[in-house]
Amino acid sequence: MFTGIIEAIGQVRALQARAGDLRLCIGSGNLDMHDVALGESIAVNGVCLTVVAFSADHFEADVSNETLRCTTLGELQVDAPVNLERAMRADGRFGGHIVSGHVDGVGEVRSITAESRSQIWRFRVPAALSRYIAEKGSVCIDGTSLTVNTVGGDEFEVNLVPHTVTHTRFHTLMSGARVNIEVDLIARYVERLRTRDTASLE
DSSP states (O other): OBOSOOOEEEEEEEEEEETTEEEEEEEOTTOOOTTOOTTOEEEETTEEEEEEEEOSSEEEEEEOHHHHHHSSGGGOOTTOEEEEEEOOOTTSOOOSOOBOSOOOEEEEEEEEEEETTEEEEEEEOOHHHHTTOOTTOEEEETTEEEEEEEEETTEEEEEEOHHHHHTSGGGGOOTTOEEEEEEOHHHHHHHHHHHHHHHHHO
């Protein structure tokens, strides 16, 4: 489990085709790697990946075809910046919201508007995901926990303060960029429970 609080900006060092899927080598930037272990999880742009090799300044992870289909990881190029977060420790501080690292779909940056020192970012998501996004609710974009300001149809807006812009890969993005979207975990389970209860009444 993750919290959506980005710990470091990493960099893609290599993308290696492996029997039809992909292995990523990620430079870890300022991510604390001193106690990383094989098999642990690190979120890369919001995608939970398993560490299969590592050193003091990088780690490697395999990316399945399912993940390549459902996320933007297959679009990464060498030297691209990526948001990194290690899985939350049981005794850690819960800074964002519950994030599983299981991306629900890919959204698009529609506009970026300055507002005082902050920025208003508008995103469009697939219609199937829009019902999970609620005003003042939580959404995870490229692994970053954000609060939804407004919702309209299949578009929504969030406010990014200067710290978030400069300490994530958002400062490298522009209108038209594709981003990984994970909707609120609670919203998904609520819908599942409602669907099950409705079916039991029929």
